[in-house]
Amino acid sequence: MRITDYELFEVPPRWLFLKLTTSDGTVGWGEPVVEGRAKTVRTAVEELLDNYLLGEDPSAIEDHWQAMYRGGFYRGGPVLMSAIAGVDQALWDIKGKTFGAPVYELLGGKARNRVRVYQWIGGDRPRDVGDAAREKVDEGFTALKMNATPEIRSVDNPRAVDDAVDRIAAVREAVGDEVDIGVDFHGRVSKPMARRLAGALEPYDPMFIEEPVLPEHNDALPDIRASTTTPIATGERMYSRWDFKEVFESNAVDVIQPDLSHAGGITEVNKIASMAEAYDVSIAPHCPLGPIALASCIQVDACSPNTLIQEQSLDIHYNETSDVLDYLADPSVFEYRDGYVDIPDGPGLGIEIDEDHVRDQTGGVDWHNPIWRHDDGSVAEW
Structure with missing residues (x-):
């Protein structure tokens, strides 16, 4: 062949x-x-x-x-x-x-029968998060994730911190203590503001704070981690086991989030997950992407003992014209029940792509992330 x-x-x-x-x-x-x-x-x-x-x-x-x-x-x-x-x-x-056989069988077999998933709420500039959280919990999700802030200055005023607190407080009030809330700093936040925000959000018990600083400032993660009891997550903009080696060796993170479409695929992320296990670090693969990426994530999740939870992009704010299930011949393979998704047992990635729909939709795609600016006209982190 x-x-x-x-x-x-x-x-x-x-x-x-x-x-x-x-x-x-x-x-x-x-x-x-x-x-x-x-x-x-x-x-x-x-x-x-x-x-x-x-x-x-x-x-x-x-x-x-x-x-x-x-x-x-x-x-x-x-x-x-x-x-x-x-x-x-x-x-x-x-x-x-x-x-x-499913890919997970070729990687050693299942370590679990299903994978917990979380649901995004609130959009890029987070808003209306309380109502959105209640709606998603009513749909059966037991974990949510939201952006912490819109654009934020390197040293911002107390109102910016209070706004972030008000948002997570609204979600916590809406869903109670049995629902997990991940808070994504999205690399928008400077080192001093990351420390301030981490302390201010801690009373609301986030599941983790994600990418509190950009990966080029990973050397700041140990200090940020030491300043809070909230677990620290990062990794969506890290691309190989060598990128992750530094954060493991510096005891800087609690959850890593490699992306199966960015960090070398199944082969590499399976190795990264094993490295993380040796450092008592959980894995929650990044996946605001399509069905093939999600299927690949679930294959690695299935056979990784240290899998915590899986991101998925259904109804995410980026999916304005097409969604993750639209390209599948059988969308039920990603049916979410009680906050979990079953592990597909079909051969390979366990999904069947609707090739006719793919061909119908091909072309005319020109997505680029927005360029945000501060009030003074300088470029802000998106």
């Missing part, structure tokens, strides 16, 4: 799908994308496939991963690692289908 063909599909709201085809007609799907940089990643995927993978046996996944990563003198970063991630997902999908 050899890899004989591939196609790439840019589809709304902001996703890139990869279809790999083998000489015996087996098809594997991957989701290689950097949100807002789909065309750039598309080119990287084409380079990997045209220059190396076409004509190769798809079964040697570890060797292919090493060749794609180490075969270039310049390596790492969001574009290359996202391209590798999507190719890797598709290779695992093919391998699972070849053996008639």
Whole structure:
């Protein structure tokens, strides 16, 4: 069996799908994308496939991963690692289908029967979070996540902190103490404001505070972690086990959030999860993306003893024209019950892509994240 063909599909709201085809007609799907940089990643995927993978046996996944990563003198970063991630997902999908087994079986088997998921509320500039929280809990979710703030100055006034407190207070009042609330700082917050916000939010018992500082300031995480009892989560903008090594060794985090479409795919994130387990760190994969990325996450979640919870993008504020279930032939595979999703038991990634719908939706996608500015006109973190 050899890899004989591939196609790439840019589809709304902001996703890139990869279809790999083998000489015996087996098809594997991957989701290689950097949100807002789909065309750039598309080119990287084409380079990997045209220059190396076409004509190769798809079964040697570890060797292919090493060749794609180490075969270039310049390596790492969001574009290359996202391209590798999507190719890797598709290779695992093919391998699972070849053996008639879910990917998790090929990784050692299940460590659980279902995976807890959380639901986003409130949007980019968080608002109306109390009502939204109550609605999602009524739908059966037991964990929520919200942005902590809109744009915020490097040293902001007490009102900015009070507004963040008011929002989480409204959610806590609406849902009570049996629902978990993740609070995403989104890398918008400076080191001094991160410490102030962490202390102010602590009485409302967040499940975690996410990305309290940008990854280029991960050296500040140990001090932030020491200043609060709230668990610290980060990792959506970290792309390999070598990026995560520093935060493990510095005892800086409690939950890591690698993205299966950015951090090298199933092969790499499975290794990152094992590294995290050795440091008593939980994993909650980042996934505000499409169904292929989510299916890949769940395969790793299934066989990782330290999985805490899984992000998923149903009804997320980015999904204005299409949603995660629209591209599936059988959307029930991601049916959420009591705050959990069952682990798909179909071969490969366990999902069937509705290729006709993918082709109907392809083209015309030009999503880019907004450029926010402070009152003085300077660029703010989004």
